[in-house]
Amino acid sequence: MKAPKIEAWDENTMLVVNTFLREVETLLNGQLMLSGNLSTEVVEKTFSATGIETAVDHGLKRVPTGFIVVKRELDVEIYSSDRQWSTDRIYLKSSTDNPVVKLLIF
Numbered sequence: 840m841k842a843p844k845i846e847a848w849d850e851n852t853m854l855v856v857n858t859f860l861r862e863v864e865t866l867l868n869g870q871l872m873l874s875g876n877l878s879t880e881v882v883e884k885t886f887s888a889t890g891i892e893t894a895v896d897h898g899l900k901r902v903p904t905g906f907i908v909v910k911r912e913l914d915v916e917i918y919s920s921d922r923q924w925s926t927d928r929i930y931l932k933s934s935t936d937n938p939v940v941k942l943l944i945f
């Protein structure tokens with residue numbers, strides 16, 4: 840369906856369009872939150888032991904494409920296990936015993 844061609848904008852239409860564009864500009868200039876505007880889930884998880892696969896539940900309702908460690912209490916690396924991820928769970932391992940990490944799953 841083609842959008843109707845606008846021949847001339849009245850003053851009210853211009854006011855609405857300008858207000859909308861100012862609001863979009865405000866959002867794009869540092870007001871967008873990664874976790875609130877993209878399909879992501881922030882999860883805090885405690886891993887039990889080095890190299891042991893840990894299931895991490897998420898609420899994305901789709902198979903994620905990846906994750907980022909956004910906070911950690913110990914010097915630790917978090918990495919994927921060999922198990923296939925699902926629409927409600929990913930499987931990860933840690934390089935240290937008992938780390939608590941915050942993950943951004945996307």
